[in-house]
Amino acid sequence: GQQLNQSPQSMFIQEGEDVSMNCTSSSIFNTWLWYKQDPGEGPVLLIALYKAGELTSNGRLTAQFGITRKDSFLNISASIPSDVGIYFCAGPGTSYGKLTFGQGTILTVHP
Amino acid sequence: EPEVTQTPSHQVTQMGQEVILRCVPISNHLYFYWYRQILGQKVEFLVSFYNNEISEKSEIFDDQFSVERPDGSNFTLKIRATKLEDSAMYFCASSGEDLHLYQETQYFGPGTRLLVL
Numbered sequence: 001g002q003q004l005n006q007s008p009q010s011m012f013i014q015e016g017e018d019v020s021m022n023c024t025s026s027s028i029f030n031t032w033l034w035y036k037q038d039p040g041e042g043p044v045l046l047i048a049l050y051k052a053g054e055l056t057s058n059g060r061l062t063a064q065f066g067i068t069r070k071d072s073f074l075n076i077s078a079s080i081p082s083d084v085g086i087y088f089c090a091g092p093g094t095s096y097g098k099l100t101f102g103q104g105t106i107l108t109v110h111p
Numbered sequence: 112e113p114e115v116t117q118t119p120s121h122q123v124t125q126m127g128q129e130v131i132l133r134c135v136p137i138s139n140h141l142y143f144y145w146y147r148q149i150l151g152q153k154v155e156f157l158v159s160f161y162n163n164e165i166s167e168k169s170e171i172f173d174d175q176f177s178v179e180r181p182d183g184s185n186f187t188l189k190i191r192a193t194k195l196e197d198s199a200m201y202f203c204a205s206s207g208e209d210l211h212l213y214q215e216t217q218y219f220g221p222g223t224r225l226l227v228l
Contacts (some may be wrong), residue, residue: 033216042115042202043154043217056204088154097159097206098167099217104153 002027004089006102013079014110021105022073032065032072033090033099043088046074047074079109113137115220117203124193132188132223134203142207143186143206144217145178147171150202160186161207170179193227 003026008094013019023032029072031050035043049065049072056063062075086104116135121167127134136143145157159166160178177189190197204217 011192016183031216035219040222042117042221045216045218048216090154097144097161097205097217098144098156098169099144099154101157 002091002100004100004102006087006105008087008105009103010108012110013061015079015081018077019076019079019083020073021087021107022071022104024071025091026070028069029091030069030078031092034063034072034074034087035060035070035088035090037088037104038087043090046087076098076107079107081109081111083107084109100101115203115205115218116203117220117223119223120221121224121226123228125193126227127192129191130193131190132190132201132203132225134186134188134220135184136186136205137218138184138202140205140207140218141180142166142205142217143180144204144206145188146202146219146220148202148206150199154155154202157188157201190225193225195227198225198227 004023006023033048034046036046037043047056048064052065052069053067054065060077065072086106088104089102090099118133146154147157148154156169158168158172173189177206179187191221200223203220206217
């Protein structure tokens, strides 16, 4: 089946630093979604990307849909302690509606 | 802002018992989903549901599982004869108030933590 690989697996940064994480797939995706999950909570949608090459921002977050349609990255600028959590990329599989998730990037921000 | 809600937030059950997890999707959404996340692992797709029938199911979603939309607002996941390995967070999601534009943007509920003893 389709696989999404996220890197890095985890990041430990200081407050105020910028963060970059990415996601690659074994096949083409038509949509890329980035979610954040806090402990014990459900994934919360951060950014949705629908077109190859698209660059979209949501506050301090910026995400891009790779030209090859096989990758995407998420940047967080000027990180703050509440950015702590697990960030997942996800995309629809080959079948209708099913989302395939990456394994997540665990972000820790030190004050 | 509309959101997906789930009840209960936590459920503890004995192995072999049946549980029903409940979800209220976002109003006017057309597509409904259940996902599972075993502790420390990634989110896994279980089943999608549209127009009162299952659209797709994963290999995890065997005869032990069933879904139902008993009325205009609720969407349920029933797990029969629960096993220890069914312990996980179960997330409901919905999408698709606009078939062509939004069908692939799924919004998740807060989850139900199921513990099978």
